[in-house]
Amino acid sequence: MGHTHVTVATSDEGPAVPVTIRDVARASGVHISTVSRTFSAPHLVNPDTRIRVLACAEDLGYRPNRAARALITGRTHNIGLIIADIANPFFPPLIKAAESQARHRDYHVFVADTNEDPATEEELVHALAKQVDGVLLCSPRMSNSLIEQLSREVPLVVVNRQVTGLPCVLMDVGQGARSAIEHLVGLGHRGIALLGGPRSSWTNREMRRAAGTAARAGGAELTVLGPNAPTETGGAAVAEQVRRSGVSAVLAYNDLMAIGLMEGLDALGVRVPQEVSVVGVDDITLSRLTRPKLTTVATPTGAAGRTAVDMLLQQDIESPRGARGPGAGTALGVRRTTAQVMLQTDLVIRDSTGPGPHARPARSLAAPHGPDPHCPAGPGIPTAATGDAVAS
Amino acid sequence: MGHTHVTVATSDEGPAVPVTIRDVARASGVHISTVSRTFSAPHLVNPDTRIRVLACAEDLGYRPNRAARALITGRTHNIGLIIADIANPFFPPLIKAAESQARHRDYHVFVADTNEDPATEEELVHALAKQVDGVLLCSPRMSNSLIEQLSREVPLVVVNRQVTGLPCVLMDVGQGARSAIEHLVGLGHRGIALLGGPRSSWTNREMRRAAGTAARAGGAELTVLGPNAPTETGGAAVAEQVRRSGVSAVLAYNDLMAIGLMEGLDALGVRVPQEVSVVGVDDITLSRLTRPKLTTVATPTGAAGRTAVDMLLQQDIESPRGARGPGAGTALGVRRTTAQVMLQTDLVIRDSTGPGPHARPARSLAAPHGPDPHCPAGPGIPTAATGDAVAS
DNA sequence: GGTGATCCTGCAAAGGTTTGCAATGAAGTA
DNA sequence: TACTTCATTGCAAACCTTTGCAGGATCACC
Numbered sequence: 001m002g003h004t005h006v007t008v009a010t011s012d013e014g015p016a017v018p019v020t021i022r023d024v025a026r027a028s029g030v031h032i033s034t035v036s037r038t039f040s041a042p043h044l045v046n047p048d049t050r051i052r053v054l055a056c057a058e059d060l061g062y063r064p065n066r067a068a069r070a071l072i073t074g075r076t077h078n079i080g081l082i083i084a085d086i087a088n089p090f091f092p093p094l095i096k097a098a099e100s101q102a103r104h105r106d107y108h109v110f111v112a113d114t115n116e117d118p119a120t121e122e123e124l125v126h127a128l129a130k131q132v133d134g135v136l137l138c139s140p141r142m143s144n145s146l147i148e149q150l151s152r153e154v155p156l157v158v159v160n161r162q163v164t165g166l167p168c169v170l171m172d173v174g175q176g177a178r179s180a181i182e183h184l185v186g187l188g189h190r191g192i193a194l195l196g197g198p199r200s201s202w203t204n205r206e207m208r209r210a211a212g213t214a215a216r217a218g219g220a221e222l223t224v225l226g227p228n229a230p231t232e233t234g235g236a237a238v239a240e241q242v243r244r245s246g247v248s249a250v251l252a253y254n255d256l257m258a259i260g261l262m263e264g265l266d267a268l269g270v271r272v273p274q275e276v277s278v279v280g281v282d283d284i285t286l287s288r289l290t291r292p293k294l295t296t297v298a299t300p301t302g303a304a305g306r307t308a309v310d311m312l313l314q315q316d317i318e319s320p321r322g323a324r325g326p327g328a329g330t331a332l333g334v335r336r337t338t339a340q341v342m343l344q345t346d347l348v349i350r351d352s353t354g355p356g357p358h359a360r361p362a363r364s365l366a367a368p369h370g371p372d373p374h375c376p377a378g379p380g381i382p383t384a385a386t387g388d389a390v391a392s
Numbered sequence: 393m394g395h396t397h398v399t400v401a402t403s404d405e406g407p408a409v410p411v412t413i414r415d416v417a418r419a420s421g422v423h424i425s426t427v428s429r430t431f432s433a434p435h436l437v438n439p440d441t442r443i444r445v446l447a448c449a450e451d452l453g454y455r456p457n458r459a460a461r462a463l464i465t466g467r468t469h470n471i472g473l474i475i476a477d478i479a480n481p482f483f484p485p486l487i488k489a490a491e492s493q494a495r496h497r498d499y500h501v502f503v504a505d506t507n508e509d510p511a512t513e514e515e516l517v518h519a520l521a522k523q524v525d526g527v528l529l530c531s532p533r534m535s536n537s538l539i540e541q542l543s544r545e546v547p548l549v550v551v552n553r554q555v556t557g558l559p560c561v562l563m564d565v566g567q568g569a570r571s572a573i574e575h576l577v578g579l580g581h582r583g584i585a586l587l588g589g590p591r592s593s594w595t596n597r598e599m600r601r602a603a604g605t606a607a608r609a610g611g612a613e614l615t616v617l618g619p620n621a622p623t624e625t626g627g628a629a630v631a632e633q634v635r636r637s638g639v640s641a642v643l644a645y646n647d648l649m650a651i652g653l654m655e656g657l658d659a660l661g662v663r664v665p666q667e668v669s670v671v672g673v674d675d676i677t678l679s680r681l682t683r684p685k686l687t688t689v690a691t692p693t694g695a696a697g698r699t700a701v702d703m704l705l706q707q708d709i710e711s712p713r714g715a716r717g718p719g720a721g722t723a724l725g726v727r728r729t730t731a732q733v734m735l736q737t738d739l740v741i742r743d744s745t746g747p748g749p750h751a752r753p754a755r756s757l758a759a760p761h762g763p764d765p766h767c768p769a770g771p772g773i774p775t776a777a778t779g780d781a782v783a784s
Numbered sequence: 785g786g787t788g789a790t791c792c793t794g795c796a797a798a799g800g801t802t803t804g805c806a807a808t809g810a811a812g813t814a
Numbered sequence: 815t816a817c818t819t820c821a822t823t824g825c826a827a828a829c830c831t832t833t834g835c836a837g838g839a840t841c842a843c844c
Contacts, residue, residue, distance in 0.1 A: 018800095020799090020800055020801085021800065021801065022800080030823075030824090031823065031824050031825080032800090032801080032824095033801095033802080033803080033823075033824065033825075033826095034822085034823060034824080036800095036801060036802060036803085037802090037803090037822095037823090040801090040802070040803095041802095041803095044821085044822075044823090045822070045823080046821080046822060046823085049822085049823085061545075063518060063521065063522070063545070064800085064801075065463075065522045065799090065800050065801070066519070066522050066523060066801095067459045067462050067463055067468075067522050067523055067800080067801095068463055068799075068800035068801045068802090068829090069800080069801055069802075070459050070801090070829095071457075071459055071460055071463060071799095071800080071801070071802095071828095071829045071830065071831095072800090072801055072802045072803085072828070072829045073801085073802065073803095073829090074829085076459070078523070086478065086484045086487055086488065086503075087481075087484035087485065087488065089479075089481070092478045092479035093479065095478055095505065096478065096479065096505060096507070099504075099505055108504070108516070108519045109504065110502035110503070110504065111478075111502070111503040111504070111505075112491075112500070112501065112502065112503070113487065113488060113491055113503075115488070124500070126455060127458070127500050129455065130455065130457045130458050130459055131458060131459060131470070131523065153453075153455070232677070259681065263681070285624070286678060286681070289651065289655070289678070289681070289682060290681060291683050410830095412829090412830060412831085413830065413831065414830080422793075422794090423793065423794050423795080424794095424830090424831080425793075425794065425795080425796095425831095425832080425833080426792085426793060426794080427831095428830095428831060428832060428833085429792095429793090429832090429833090432831090432832070432833095433832095433833090436791090436792075436793090437792070437793080438791080438792060438793085441792080441793085456830090456831080457829090457830055457831070459829095459830080459831095460799090460829070460830035460831045460832090461830080461831055461832075462799095462831095463798095463799050463800070463801095463829095463830080463831070463832095464798070464799050464830085464831055464832050464833085465799095465831085465832065465833095466799090522800095785844105786843105786844090787842105787843085787844085788841105788842090788843090788844105789840105789841085789842085789843100790839100790840085790841080790842100791838105791839085791840080791841100792837105792838090792839085792840100793836105793837085793838085793839100794835105794836090794837080794838100795834105795835085795836085795837095796833100796834100796835095797832100797833090797834095797835105798831100798832085798833090799830105799831090799832095800829105801828100801829090802827100802828085802829090803826100803827090803828090804825105804826100804827090804828105805824105805825085805826095805827105806823105806824085806825080806826105807822105807823085807824075807825090808821105808822085808823080808824090809820105809821090809822085809823100810819100810820085810821085810822100811818100811819085811820080811821095812817100812818080812819075812820090813816100813817080813818075813819090814815100814816090814817080814818095
C-alpha cells in the first residue's frame, strides 16, 4: 500500500536482561526483603543500607515489576477508562482530566475504545479487570444488568448512565434539553425535532423525556427522529428527513450530529438559522469553529473525569481487593458506599439558533441566557453574510 | 462546583470473592494443572474432563488472572500506545486502526496521553514496560538517545520519528512539504512562511528541511516562524506575526495550527485565500468543515497504526521476553530486525489556497494535482461569497 | 504375554514481589 | 547485671498461573 522499506537492519542489542529484586539484593549484599522494603517501606530500613541498595538498583537499572507486586498486594495502581469512541471530541477533555487527576494520586490510566460496540465493551472490562484497580465506564452501551454483573468483577464507576447501586457521574442533560427547548420556544419555534442518538444511551432517554415535557409545557410539538449514529455522518444523514418533517428547529443528541446536520442542510440549500435553528449538546471545541457557530448545551466533561476518578479511588481505598487474609475467609461483607453525582449543564447561545415562524416582533424574547460566556474574546470573526443573525 | 449529590446508598454486595484456578480444580475434582491446560492447551486434556472443568469454571465465574499468567509466560497480550495528545484529532484514527489490528491478533491496546511532555512520556514507558509486550511511541518528544535506552527495557516501535536501530513508521512529510511548497510556488507565491511545530518533533525538522529546499528550488523565500504549540491556539497566536511578515502563503505544521491561523487571520481582517493562502498537514476531518475548506497534506494515519502494530508483534513473537531459560543463561544475543517503513502522503487541494501576487494569468498553473480525491461528493456546500476561489 | 506407543493427568518448580514473624544486636532502664 | 525496648534484617510463605517431567492407564501389535 504505497510504502517503501527504507532500511532493514539487524542488531544484537538484546531486549535487555530483566533485572530483578534478587539481582539488587546480591549486588548490595542484603536479603531481597530488604530491597523490597527499600522501595515500598523505606522507613523500615537503615539509612546507610538504603542508600547502598538504591545505588545498586540505580546501577543495575532495576525497576520494580508492577505485575508481580500487583499479584500479591492486589493493587495495580492502574485504572481503566473505557470510552465509546475516542474520535468523538467530547471524550478527550474527559480523558485528560481523568488522567491528570489519577496522576496526582499516583495512578496510571489505560484508555480503551469500544467503537460503540457493547460486546467489545464487555470484553474490555474482562480484559482490564485483573490489570487495574477499577474501571471508569464512559457512556456505556451495555445493559444495566450486565453492568451490575460486571461490577462484581471489578470496581466500576459509570459516567453518563444511571445504574442503581453503582457510583455514577451524570450530567444534567435533562436540564440541558429543557433549557434548549425553552430557548427555541422563546424564539417562536413550535415544531421542533429531536435527533436521537444511540438507542442504548442513557443520555438519549433523558433528553427525550425532558425535551418532551418541556415542549408540551411550551405548547410546541416535538418530533423524535432516530435513533442515529452519534456522529457527523449520522447527523448529515437525517437532513433530508428534517426538511420533510417541516420543523423549524432541531435539538441534536450531540454537537457532532448537529454539525453534520448543518452540513447536510446546507447541501440541501436550507439555511441555518434562517429556515431551521439547530442546537447541539456538549460544546466541543469544534462547535465554535463552524459557520454559523453552534448554539449548544455545554457539558462539564473535565469535571466529570475528575469526579469519576475521585469516586473510584475513594471506593477503592477502603476495600483492598483480593483480601481474604487469614481469618477473614468467609465473612466478607464489605459495605461500599455508592454516591451518584449530577453535574450541571449550561446552554451556550451562539449563531445557529434564530427566530422561528411564531416569533413575536419584540426583542425581549431572544437570548434568555445572555451572551455566550465561553467566548469572551468579543464578536469573533466577522463572517460572510450568512450567520450572525441571532434575533437582534 | 455546582454538582448535586442525588443518592448516597450503601450495599453489601462485596466486590466478589476472587475465584482462582484452584477453586475450579477443587470443584471439578482435578489438579490445578489440568484446569490450566483446559484453558491454555485444550488439546492436551480429555474431552470429558474438559467440559466438566469448563462447566465448573463457568459456574464459579472463573477468569484467568492475566497478571499471574504474564508473570510466568512473559507475555501479557497487551500493547501500549503512547500518544502526545489525544485531543489532537490526528491521533484517534491511528489509535482506532491500531486497536483493530491488535484485536485481530488477540491483543489489547492501552492508550496513554503524555500532554506533549517528555518527562511524562518516559514515566509512562516505565509504567507500561512490565505490563505490556511492547509499546508504540507516537510522535515522541523525548530525545533519540533516551528512546534507544528505553528500548532496552521494552520492545518499542516508533511512529513519526526516525531512530536508528529501532523499527520506525514514518510518514513522508518531506515529500508532503515539498508538494505543498511547489503547489504554492505554482500559484505564484514567492514569500512563504513555515509555521513550525514543537522543537523536538522529527516531523517538524523534516518539513523544515524539505520546505527549505523546495522553496529555494522554486525561487521563493521561506520564513520559519516558531516553534509553536501544535494546536489551534498555537496557530491563532502567530496570526499577527504572519501578517507583519508580509508573506502571501503559509505552510503550517499541522491542520490544527492552520485552522487556528485562519481564525486568527480572519479576526485581523485578513482574507484567506485572497490575501494569504494556508496549507495544513494531516487532513483531519475538521479540515473539511472549515470555511474555506483547508488545503492540506493528507497523512495515512490508519495505515501507520496498523503497520506499527504489525511491526511490534512481528518483532515480539520471535523473542519470548524474559527468556533466560535453563542453558541460555548467558548467551542471549537475540538478533532482532529493525525495519523502517515510510508511508506516502498526498496533497489535497481545497479552498484555502489561491493565486499569489506573482500568479501568471494562465490557468495552467493551478491545481497541479487535480481536484480533491477525498471529497468525491461533488462541490459540497455552496458557501457564502468568501471561499471557493481556487484559481479557476 | 511382552513391548512400545499414546493419551491423560498429577507433581512441583518457577516467576518477582510483599509481609508476618522471628532473630539479632544495640541501646536504655532498673 | 538482668531485663526491656527498639531498630534492623533475614526467613519463608503466599499471590496465581504455566510447564517440563514422570507416572499410570489403555491400547495395538507382534
